[in-house]
Amino acid sequence: ETGVTQTPRHLVMGMTNKKSLKCEQHLGHNAMYWYKQSAKKPLELMFVYNFKEQTENNSVPSRFSPECPNSSHLFLHLHTLQPEDSALYLCASSQEPSGEETQYFGPGTRLLVL
Amino acid sequence: DAKTTQPPSMDCAEGRAANLPCNHSTISGNEYVYWYRQIHSQGPQYIIHGLKNNETNEMASLIITEDRKSSTLILPHATLRDTAVYYCIVSTSSNDYKLSFGAGTTVTVRA
Numbered sequence: 001e002t003g004v005t006q007t008p009r010h011l012v013m014g015m016t017n018k019k020s021l022k023c024e025q026h027l028g029h030n031a032m033y034w035y036k037q038s039a040k041k042p043l044e045l046m047f048v049y050n051f052k053e054q055t056e057n058n059s060v061p062s063r064f065s066p067e068c069p070n071s072s073h074l075f076l077h078l079h080t081l082q083p084e085d086s087a088l089y090l091c092a093s094s095q096e097p098s099g100e101e102t103q104y105f106g107p108g109t110r111l112l113v114l
Numbered sequence: 115d116a117k118t119t120q121p122p123s124m125d126c127a128e129g130r131a132a133n134l135p136c137n138h139s140t141i142s143g144n145e146y147v148y149w150y151r152q153i154h155s156q157g158p159q160y161i162i163h164g165l166k167n168n169e170t171n172e173m174a175s176l177i178i179t180e181d182r183k184s185s186t187l188i189l190p191h192a193t194l195r196d197t198a199v200y201y202c203i204v205s206t207s208s209n210d211y212k213l214s215f216g217a218g219t220t221v222t223v224r225a
Contacts, residue, residue, distance in 0.1 A: 002157070004157075042214075042217060045213070092158075102160045103158075105157030105159065106157050107156055108155075108157050
């Protein structure tokens with residue numbers, strides 16, 4: 001238990017569906033992250049939020065829309081996804097968005113796009 | 115960011131020490147060495163990090179060479195639950211917060 005929770009743990013959606021992934025951290029951290037991990041590939045950073053403000057968008061397609069209403073919650077809104085978007089989506093948090101800060105990861109949401 | 119090189123896989127006997135090497139020959143003076151691991155289908159888990167000195171915590175020890183060009187993660191008494199992919203990452207203390215996860219080392223602990 002890392003103090004970072006993600007829901008749902010598994011999600012199957014069609015290409016025309018709209019769904020949202022939720023992440024919550026109970027660590028009092030100020031920075032939150034979304035990562036994508038496709039099969040047989042390294043983790044890829046998608047978005048970074050610091051004090052609710054987006055500070056990094058790693059060239060992510062607009063069909064992924066993040067939302068950070070407060071420092072404890074992070075959402076990833078999904079719409080018109082493609083089958084190649086099937087992956088494990090991981091949320092993480094750290095005290096500050098600094099390379100010196102340890103990131104704590106949630107268990108991930110396993111997404112399958114049909 | 116400095117890049118790291120790790121062996122793709124290694125086996126370890128249960129109860130024995132597991133020594134995981136990592137090369138980071140282009141590391142710069144303000145870059146930390148971090149180790150994370152990822153058990154199958156779970157999120158990565160922080161293990162340990164260091165800058166220059168050797169570090170130890172309840173999970174592992176980190177030995178960094180004097181020139182900082184390489185390091186070794188030591189799991190003192192490997193258990194079957196230590197089977198995972200282990201990532202060695204270098205990261206700066208500046209605003210560069212990106213953890214660049216490579217392929218890591220797949221460690222299999224065998225009974």
